[in-house]
Amino acid sequence: MITPAPTLLSLAKTINTLTQAIITKLTTHNVPEPTFTSSTDHPLWQDPTLDLNTTKARLVDAATSLTCLVAGPLTFHREVFGSHFDLAALQVMLEHRVYDQIPLAGVCMTLSELGERVRLDPAKLARLLRLLATLNIAEEVEDGVFRHTAFSEVLVRDRELRAQVEMQLRDCRLDEMHKASEYPAAEESHLSPFKYRWGTPFYEWYEKNPENGVRFALAQEVIAKLDRSSAALVEWIKTSGHPEGRLINVGGGSGHVALELAKQLPTWTFTVQDISETMFSENSQCAGPSLLSRVEFSQHDFFQPQPVVPEDVKAWYIRSCLHNWGDDDCVRVLRQFAPALEARPECSVLINESIVPARGTVPLREEHLVRQVDVAMMVIANSKQRSEQDFRNLILKADRRYEVVRVIRLPGTMGVIEFRLRK
Template identity: 35%
Template structure:
């Protein structure tokens, strides 16, 4: 069924939903995977590309059916309530409801309120709203327990950090979007963006000003990688077996990706570079004995000439989308000394979303990428880019840059770039 079918009927959508549901059930059965339930012990759906494609198609059909059944008036009525529902989720995170409610068993509303330091009335009201969205459950009146969705945040500190950081820093900034754009309608960078309008400091300086949030941010980035599983594309779309020696992870933060790659490719060493001492310190704490001798951390800015020469590859992962065009040009230009000082054929790997042309990919996939683009607009005054936009900035940095390969399928794209000798 086409994403652009304007005259599709409710019945046709329902039949499409049934057909796609049968496909998903057959997929799970053929792979000996259980179907998800709301039980806390329920297994999560598989995070594989072929399953995500089925998942995305079903979500699109379900969304279209709900839109047509509700109509515009009811849709907007529910949509406008999202902000108040976000308030409930924020309270649950800030008052630690997800961890205070035990992993097994239940807790009374009075005990939860006492542990959280909040009154019983508002504690119950917040949790009961979330229950209507299938977070938590109340199987016995006045006693709360987890279901599979709330349990996921109880168990995984990194995913919980991702959700909490999004509410605490980013969604608050998003509320200032129109204010920021009206103030500077023709400028967009880290000081001309909603995040700055809300917090009074660029995001790059926010965590040095608020070190109490820096550790959570590092965990949040690890949680984001779990949710999107984008390391898979980086792992599979470049021939890591064809290189040996040292890979420089430019702007690698706390090194979560380098650690995954190091465990997958034991013949390679990784040098994680970042300007943040907090991120590097977090990375040191993540080292385990299996990679301790093959992953190192070094303070370096990707706006200054690359200090490491002789690498087998340079990797810039999810950094370019954080910066305005002129900053990205500086970033690409700064890699040139490293490439010039390395063996011919050493690639620069740019691992980031590669935006498609409008309407050329399924709607659910395009939306996810354009959602990420809005995150960049709000948080950094920056953007996601098309292949053509990347190519323009690379050539502006150095005419010798050439994009040799493009992998634009999956959660993130991968550009394999070489410096012509």
């Protein structure tokens, strides 16, 4: 049965209902409503205990649809093709550290003083800031006087978010992206638009450019905060029947996920595997000794066979790695677990990835974010986001003895697909 098309009034009613639900939840928890000058960590934006993610996604979905219907297709496309000017203005703000010069906590600064500090023409700086102010990424409180909003201040306070924004603007806004159709259909990472632009595949480029590699590591941490919740992984651990044990984080990079899990699960220990210890060493400096006593590093290339593990290991988990690789490379990675699983058949492998939802099963905004990452991976590594069936196909192609024993899907797109050797 075809769902009736939304109308202006039906969308408005949906918006009202969902807004009331959010206000009721905030009131129950004695939380004030957010404003554009709110703290960057307002509970509505950051606190998962409010359990409002689905409601928020549906509200944004309805509000976006209402905006599109009211504005019409011409205005919609005008905003789309003009959005690169917004990104260019934002890039200037970050590269010239404009936002860093504006005081925090609502304190204002004049254009003349700001221009002098960042050595930019005040008149041109004003034009860029006024463009961004229309997106609430700054506020002009009076003519020529600006201050932060929550949406600009966060780019000063949150170094991981800033690293992600800078990485996308500097490293991944590639002319080659627009020529993607010219490239072969094969999925080898060395054929990516990123490689054609910079002359080197994605990971090799960051290894050869360590200052950009540090920014890349920081950028991955904010992705975990934004839309790569560990909730499905925590759910597996809590329902595994093991009150304690060790998990091996394959391709764990900086170890930020293992460290976060260690905070939540005091009876568990973790091993972070990666080809280089550099990112882990830098990130772990911020962790206390009690936490580091339960999180260790082990050098390993996940294209090589997994070593046999100690008795306390309950599972390996590979998180947000496979979407960086084409199908053939993913099969190679998954195949490396077979020898260790033969030695420890009671252990599991957990694929913790964003799972592309079936059409119509999640709010459009959630699906849009997944599809954005899908295109980003096409550009960066000639890889892709995958559906549950895609992952099942990869697992069986890697080894016919593998079987999927459990799939955990929670609100949002991150999930866990658990497989073992068939008994």
